[in-house]
Amino acid sequence: MSARIFSGEREAAGIDPANRGLAYGDGLFETMRVHRAGVPLWSRHLARLREGARRLRIALPSADFIEARIADAIAGCDAGVLKLLLTRGEGGRGYAPPAAAEPVWLLSRHALPASPAAGLRLHWCEMRLASQPALAGIKHCNRLEQVLARAEAEAAGCDEGLLRGIAGDAIGATSANLLVLHGGRWLTPPVDACGVAGVLRGWLLERGLAEVADLAPDAVESADAVALCNAVRGILPVASLGARAWAPHPAFNELRSGLAMAYPMFAEDRGAA
Structure with a gap:
């Protein structure tokens, strides 16, 4: 597995212990099929990600920036799985979401699971x-x-x-x-x-x-x-x-x-x- 982490549109070294995704599951994710260095179903994943971010009121980096980072992550990958995990970002103890949290998100690439041999x-x-x-x-x-x-x-x-x-x-x-x-x-x-x-x-x-x-x-x-x-x-x-x-x-x-x-x-x- 390879992974990159971002805070807004800046690359980050790791996940802060105060991340609300870690503390409360305050976030979203998409798991996508990679095929010949592309994500054929990306537009559908992006639409669901945007809907989830709207409902949870989580800021979302620009689609252009996300797509550029996805292209970097899957360059040269013929077949695999890409996971995008978006969290609200860091916040103090307690459920109340910070008013202006910067989203923290990561991209991780994984091997394609084997198809089952039978039903x-x-x-x-x-x-x-x-x-x-x-x-x-x-x-x-x-x-x-x-x-x-x-x-x-x-x-x-x-x-x-x-x-x-x-x-x-x-x-x-x-x-x-x-x-x-x-x-x-x-x-x-x-x-x-x-x-x-x-x-x-x-x-x-x-x-x-x-x-x-x-x-x-x-x-x-x-x-x-x-x-x-x-x-x-x-x-x-x-x-x-x-x-x-x-x-x-x-x-x-x-x-x-x-x-x-x-x-x-x-x-x-x-x-x-």
Whole structure:
């Protein structure tokens, strides 16, 4: 991993112990796929980052400056993952945000995770996602629900954990959005009370390839096919959820082929998944 840290538009040597992201999770992050020294989904990540900064009232460096630093960070990188972490900056003890804090943010580059050799095994998590519309959709840094849920899934010997909201409907996996096939239509849960509005989920919705619908657990388990999607790994098939198993479905291949035509980086992953 390589990383660079910035305070506003000045490079910094490290993270101050008084950083509010460290103390309170007062910040945002984006995890992006790098392909041939570029970030093909950058405009979508930037839009979500801007929305998150607006909601949390965190100052954001200029897009030109961020983009220049991203270009530096991924120069010569054919395939990988880039994480952008934005915090409000330094502040004293206590929750009240400083009136004029300078944002502190960092860029870190990581290896691309291997594509799974088979469909994913999912586990229904006991952990529930709390409802908070003010934070729903954005990628804020308070992720303890996902941390505990992922630990549940790993303890169960599964690849991912499937999370429900307080009311009991499915919301998504710990690090991916949920796609469920019913009657030839791909459905994905709403994320206006909790969960993350993934950039690939948004792409699918804009093109009419998926639609938003409430999904009770039995609607997931009775689906013709289930998949997960995120910006790093694309669209991945689900093979099982507890005792329920799914065989490969032609509609999944059609959906992933459409994504690969728009974003060729995901075509390169298809053989291994």
